[in-house]
Amino acid sequence: xxxxxxxxxxxxxxxxxxxxxxxxxxxxxQVFTRYNFGEIRTPIFEDTALFSRGxxxxxxxxxxxxxxxxxxxxxxSEKPQSLxxxxxxxxxxxxxxxxxxxxxxxxxxxxYYVGPQFRRERPQKGRYRQFSQIGAEVIGPPxxxxxxxxxxxxxxxxxxxxxxxxxxxxxxxxxxxxxxxADRARYNEVLRxxxxxxxxxxxxxxxxxxxxxxLRVLDCKVPEDQPIIETLPKIxxxxxxxxxxxxxxxxxxxxxxxxPYTRNHRLVRGLDYYxxxxxxxxxxxxxxxxxxLGGGRYDxxxxxxxxxxxxxxxxxxxxxxxxxxxxxxxxxxxxPPQIADAFIAPLGExxxxxxxxxxxxxxxxxxxxxxxxGSFRLKKSFETADKLARRIVILGEDELESGILTVKTFASxxxxxxxxxxxxxxxxxxxxx
Numbered sequence: 001x002x003x004x005x006x007x008x009x010x011x012x013x014x015x016x017x018x019x020x021x022x023x024x025x026x027x028x029x030q031v032f033t034r035y036n037f038g039e040i041r042t043p044i045f046e047d048t049a050l051f052s053r054g055x056x057x058x059x060x061x062x063x064x065x066x067x068x069x070x071x072x073x074x075x076x077s078e079k080p081q082s083l084x085x086x087x088x089x090x091x092x093x094x095x096x097x098x099x100x101x102x103x104x105x106x107x108x109x110x111x112y113y114v115g116p117q118f119r120r121e122r123p124q125k126g127r128y129r130q131f132s133q134i135g136a137e138v139i140g141p142p143x144x145x146x147x148x149x150x151x152x153x154x155x156x157x158x159x160x161x162x163x164x165x166x167x168x169x170x171x172x173x174x175x176x177x178x179x180x181x182a183d184r185a186r187y188n189e190v191l192r193x194x195x196x197x198x199x200x201x202x203x204x205x206x207x208x209x210x211x212x213x214x215l216r217v218l219d220c221k222v223p224e225d226q227p228i229i230e231t232l233p234k235i236x237x238x239x240x241x242x243x244x245x246x247x248x249x250x251x252x253x254x255x256x257x258x259x260p261y262t263r264n265h266r267l268v269r270g271l272d273y274y275x276x277x278x279x280x281x282x283x284x285x286x287x288x289x290x291x292x293l294g295g296g297r298y299d300x301x302x303x304x305x306x307x308x309x310x311x312x313x314x315x316x317x318x319x320x321x322x323x324x325x326x327x328x329x330x331x332x333x334x335x336p337p338q339i340a341d342a343f344i345a346p347l348g349e350x351x352x353x354x355x356x357x358x359x360x361x362x363x364x365x366x367x368x369x370x371x372x373x374g375s376f377r378l379k380k381s382f383e384t385a386d387k388l389a390r391r392i393v394i395l396g397e398d399e400l401e402s403g404i405l406t407v408k409t410f411a412s413x414x415x416x417x418x419x420x421x422x423x424x425x426x427x428x429x430x431x432x433x
Contacts (some may be wrong), residue, residue: 009121009129017323019085019338021132024166024322025114028134030110031162035154037136040111042092044118048082050146054091054273054305061087064272065119085118090273090298090314091305092189093137098307108144108151126328135295137314139302146311151244152277152297153253158283159293160259174264174280177247178215179239181275181300199227213266234283243276250277273301276365277313283325292325293317312340340370341427342358343408344384347396351373358420365424386410391427 070080114217140146191214199210209216248399278296295315302310346355350372370388394406408415416428
């Protein structure tokens, strides 16, 4: 019989690695809460039209990478519905904003999410077909200040804070403006014309993008194409005055908050809904695919999927990239392994129920407890406990009757008697040498 394995492009996350994932998510939630964001949870699959209309028919995500299927019709008179596993979360958040009429509150909606996304990409280090993203969006009616450059700067300052609090050092913030939808359309035509004589010298993807979505040419990572891309027109020359003024205000706010950045005229991002501010945070420890996270402003997305005018800005960060970066830093300065505060060793199977009751009592006081089994010989309990915990608590008939437990601390070799009422405090102490 063939051994079943995880599907290509997916993977299992196991301890102790999951502890790092939980640390990242916990830190993100804490930071977002301080900035008054609330959590939103949208469905893992949506109507395919949401992504084709919102993300863009000619983007690589929609044209090549989505997991789409026809759902069975509920009645013979109905047509099957085309459904898609979400390849990104912004479109779903904006769909929820529209569906639940959040704009009618007249207030900015500051929403964050944590969850899996799905794209049929070529699997590689830090990039999987099922991947987890942490992201946030600020959306609202113009009357709530949703178009303000201050919203852009606040998101960027929040991200700088999050990376710092995660302990990620050496990051770089890349910034650009792709202008209004009119600016973007104008630049697309300038770029398309400039690429006519150059595209035949470029990679196959760039040759296709030069016709269907010229902006994506600027995202190309093929080394041989870089000298050609450097000669292409810059989008800053296609911006109108309003877009230039908006971008200048974003930079001024970042300067006031002492958030460092680098202007990158090639940074355009590939999704059709982006307008004005676009950004990426990169890290040198990730190699060629060095983006930690990215995002930007999407002032026309709500209208594109049938909603009211609701300018917004947001970002998404791939947790795999954050984990790789933190693991690289931890490899240089490894943290001590996480072990239990104590291992409870019952002396005989008849004491297993009492051992469980003691473990419950200690765990409810915040201690990390590993529970042994009365079928173990005492030597095996000691050997197991030495690998898993800082101390071993021996629970025999005498200990159960007297309420005085025998505790050994492995680091010091010290063995002592501790009253059950004082056991939690004793085990909580860093050492009792």
